[in-house]
Amino acid sequence: MATTPKRRLPVMADVAKEAGVSHQTVSRVLNDHPNVRADTRARVEEAISRLGYRRNLVARALVTKRSRMLGVVSFDTTLYGPASTIYGIEQAARTAGYFVSIVSLKSLDATSVRAAIDYLTEQGVDGVVVVAPQRSAGRALESLPSGTPAVAVEGTHRADVSVVCIDQFEGARLATRHLLDLGHETVWHVSGPPDWLETEGRLAGWRTTLEAAGRPVPPPLPGDWSPRTGYEAGRRLAAMDEVTAVFAANDQMALGVLRALSEEGVKVPDRMSVVGFDDIPESEFFSPPLTTVRQDFDAVGRRCIEALLRQIDSGPVAYERLVVPPAFIVRSSTAPAR
Amino acid sequence: MATTPKRRLPVMADVAKEAGVSHQTVSRVLNDHPNVRADTRARVEEAISRLGYRRNLVARALVTKRSRMLGVVSFDTTLYGPASTIYGIEQAARTAGYFVSIVSLKSLDATSVRAAIDYLTEQGVDGVVVVAPQRSAGRALESLPSGTPAVAVEGTHRADVSVVCIDQFEGARLATRHLLDLGHETVWHVSGPPDWLETEGRLAGWRTTLEAAGRPVPPPLPGDWSPRTGYEAGRRLAAMDEVTAVFAANDQMALGVLRALSEEGVKVPDRMSVVGFDDIPESEFFSPPLTTVRQDFDAVGRRCIEALLRQIDSGPVAYERLVVPPAFIVRSSTAPAR
DNA sequence: CCGCAAGATGTGATCGGTCATGTCTCAAGC
DNA sequence: GCTTGAGACATGACCGATCACATCTTGCGG
Numbered sequence: 089m090a091t092t093p094k095r096r097l098p099v100m101a102d103v104a105k106e107a108g109v110s111h112q113t114v115s116r117v118l119n120d121h122p123n124v125r126a127d128t129r130a131r132v133e134e135a136i137s138r139l140g141y142r143r144n145l146v147a148r149a150l151v152t153k154r155s156r157m158l159g160v161v162s163f164d165t166t167l168y169g170p171a172s173t174i175y176g177i178e179q180a181a182r183t184a185g186y187f188v189s190i191v192s193l194k195s196l197d198a199t200s201v202r203a204a205i206d207y208l209t210e211q212g213v214d215g216v217v218v219v220a221p222q223r224s225a226g227r228a229l230e231s232l233p234s235g236t237p238a239v240a241v242e243g244t245h246r247a248d249v250s251v252v253c254i255d256q257f258e259g260a261r262l263a264t265r266h267l268l269d270l271g272h273e274t275v276w277h278v279s280g281p282p283d284w285l286e287t288e289g290r291l292a293g294w295r296t297t298l299e300a301a302g303r304p305v306p307p308p309l310p311g312d313w314s315p316r317t318g319y320e321a322g323r324r325l326a327a328m329d330e331v332t333a334v335f336a337a338n339d340q341m342a343l344g345v346l347r348a349l350s351e352e353g354v355k356v357p358d359r360m361s362v363v364g365f366d367d368i369p370e371s372e373f374f375s376p377p378l379t380t381v382r383q384d385f386d387a388v389g390r391r392c393i394e395a396l397l398r399q400i401d402s403g404p405v406a407y408e409r410l411v412v413p414p415a416f417i418v419r420s421s422t423a424p425a426r
Numbered sequence: 427m428a429t430t431p432k433r434r435l436p437v438m439a440d441v442a443k444e445a446g447v448s449h450q451t452v453s454r455v456l457n458d459h460p461n462v463r464a465d466t467r468a469r470v471e472e473a474i475s476r477l478g479y480r481r482n483l484v485a486r487a488l489v490t491k492r493s494r495m496l497g498v499v500s501f502d503t504t505l506y507g508p509a510s511t512i513y514g515i516e517q518a519a520r521t522a523g524y525f526v527s528i529v530s531l532k533s534l535d536a537t538s539v540r541a542a543i544d545y546l547t548e549q550g551v552d553g554v555v556v557v558a559p560q561r562s563a564g565r566a567l568e569s570l571p572s573g574t575p576a577v578a579v580e581g582t583h584r585a586d587v588s589v590v591c592i593d594q595f596e597g598a599r600l601a602t603r604h605l606l607d608l609g610h611e612t613v614w615h616v617s618g619p620p621d622w623l624e625t626e627g628r629l630a631g632w633r634t635t636l637e638a639a640g641r642p643v644p645p646p647l648p649g650d651w652s653p654r655t656g657y658e659a660g661r662r663l664a665a666m667d668e669v670t671a672v673f674a675a676n677d678q679m680a681l682g683v684l685r686a687l688s689e690e691g692v693k694v695p696d697r698m699s700v701v702g703f704d705d706i707p708e709s710e711f712f713s714p715p716l717t718t719v720r721q722d723f724d725a726v727g728r729r730c731i732e733a734l735l736r737q738i739d740s741g742p743v744a745y746e747r748l749v750v751p752p753a754f755i756v757r758s759s760t761a762p763a764r
Numbered sequence: 765c766c767g768c769a770a771g772a773t774g775t776g777a778t779c780g781g782t783c784a785t786g787t788c789t790c791a792a793g794c
Numbered sequence: 795g796c797t798t799g800a801g802a803c804a805t806g807a808c809c810g811a812t813c814a815c816a817t818c819t820t821g822c823g824g
Contacts, residue, residue, distance in 0.1 A: 142548050144548075166509050171504050171509045174503065175503050175530055178528060187527050189525050189528075191520065206480075210483055211525055319711055369653060370653055373653040
């Protein structure tokens with residue numbers, strides 16, 4: 089009963105009265121301003137805990153014009169990549185004292201991305217991270233009202249939107265190089281869906297490495313990240329006798345390839361080597377364990393937050409492009425050419 | 427230049443002046459209140475778009491005491507289950523006009539869960555969804571100040587916190603029954619980590635089904651959801667000649683089991699049948715494609731939001747327990763006993 | 765042609781904090 | 795002894811919306 093004499097939650101004024109000071113002093117204590125005498129501070133703190141007072145961050149946001157909330161717009165958060173990136177973002181944001189509000193989109197056309205950003209902005213976020221590795225999504229950022237702090241993961245080239253990305257080109261180069269070094273004449277590629285920047289980066293890394301080595305560049309087999317398309321590509325590859333090495337643009341598709349090859353009786357890695365991309369937790373236990381390219385999504389998330397907070401704190405900064413290097417993980421799905 | 431005569435973003439008063447009405451009328455238009463003449467409404471709307479006015483939701487939240495934001499506390503959002511559930515929650519919340527703020531925890535002890543909830547509450551969320559399928563997390567909910575709308579996914583038994591869950595017991599029963607029906611003498615089980623409600627539900631469903639059929643109940647092999655522990659369990663199972671059927675508590679561990687069996691030369695499903703739980707997108711392409719129990723996470727997300735909004739709109743409601751039925755998916759990892 | 769209720773609009777208070785500024789006290793410096 | 799300045803607080807305005815209530819129009823029955 090003593091705890092709830094009135095229904096209303098206690099506010100600063102209540103604490104002030106309880107402690108016998110002004111609301112301003114309570115505010116000073118809360119924001120630990122130096123100019124408060126120790127005993128006054130103690131009295132206020134006691135009053136706070138006695139009343140169970142909690143500061144109302146909405147009211148504070150209204151006057152400071154800082155909500156301490158960040159928005160994240162992402163494509164299908166069920167996928168391993170986005171999910172991991174968002175996890176990293178959330179962790180980093182929270183340690184920096186920020187909340188994260190998420191909008192996940194099933195379609196990443198410029199319109200929906202813009203709508204999502206507007207939505208978040210209206211709600212008062214201090215900045216936005218767009219995990220939208222598609223060209224079309226990048227375009228949405230280009231029309232962003234300048235002044236809104238924003239960071240993109242893998243996208244856009246607009247001068248005042250910073251970008252954090254993993255070096256896709258380098259990852260693809262590592263994968264292709266690895267296979268060539270094993271003595272394979274050339275490397276086939278199962279690519280991601282068009283319009284994705286990752287698709288393009290991996291495609292370019294693969295193609296360039298092949299060309300630099302003077303090897304034939306076979307036509308890439310189209311995929312959409314799903315195991316199913318990898319499976320379909322795998323069946324086609326199994327039928328071609330000359331194919332000895334395949335680089336799939338992600339681990340799920342590599343899994344599909346593995347499945348198809350196994351069905352067709354094509355032994356991996358004896359008759360064919362397979363490399364993936366992402367290093368999802370399952371890859372290590374595929375049959376056989378998958379050689380792949382690891383992406384450090386946590387680092388991406390951290391970098392995003394760092395870059396975003398920099399913009400929020402010190403205004404628009406020069407365009408930055410933060411590149412996180414990939415790591416190459418060799419397991420048992422690759423072997424020397426026969 | 428005409429667009430930004432002053433730096434400040436336009437506020438309601440600006441729109442009012444522009445349209446030659448009072449701020450209150452602008453508010454009426456925005457909240458489409460009926461008592462506004464059509465032409466006035468049009469004038470206001472025109473002024474709004476001319477000025478590029480966006481309503482400040484923070485200010486609105488301050489006076490309405492409704493932020494239209496929901497909080498979600500979840501364990502490791504990188505896992506397929508939580509990620510999918512959150513995706514469902516976010517979609518449902520957005521269509522209902524709510525934002526979602528997420529906190530993901532690496533540890534789910536009662537203290538951190540409480541801290542996370544407090545954190546979200548302080549920030550003004552209208553309600554909280556706790557995706558915390560662990561006993562310890564459930565305990566955190568029990569000490570929740572009553573009056574805070576909350577819904578738990580798979581957890582707690584507190585009378586005023588609604589629960590949405592998938593029928594784990596039934597899923598495990600389906601899996602076990604399927605294997606027994608195929609003629610297996612008994613079914614071994616690779617369980618999830620202790621303290622998880624899913625672990626307990628699946629364990630109970632498995633055990634009960636076995637007992638009801640009068641079959642021996644072998645000791646469950648402990649796992650932690652990761653493929654690695656499934657792999658370790660798989661090696662042990664491969665060494666035991668009498669084992670012909672295994673039910674792993676999730677697909678990742680089933681993958682590990684599959685891997686170990688393949689290494690040991692134990693053919694699946696010829697010599698051993700394996701069933702998983704979750705139906706992750708990869709399962710269909712395991713070697714062999716995995717027979718498993720599908721969980722409808724989207725439905726779980728939707729139900730959570732429905733239950734939560736019900737609480738927010740009409741105050742504390744009677745305890746509800748919404749159970750989503752699982753589906754059994756037969757693929758190629760199971761076969762009749764030899 | 766008046767009265768009066770419903771409809772259309774305006775006015776000022778309010779939400780719960782922070783910010784700018786003012787007042788008072790007290791020790792240091794001349 | 796009196797100025798000076800910094801520390802410790804208090805006071806009132808303000809952020810940008812909504813809410814309660816007041817006021818001014820209308821339309822319509824009598």
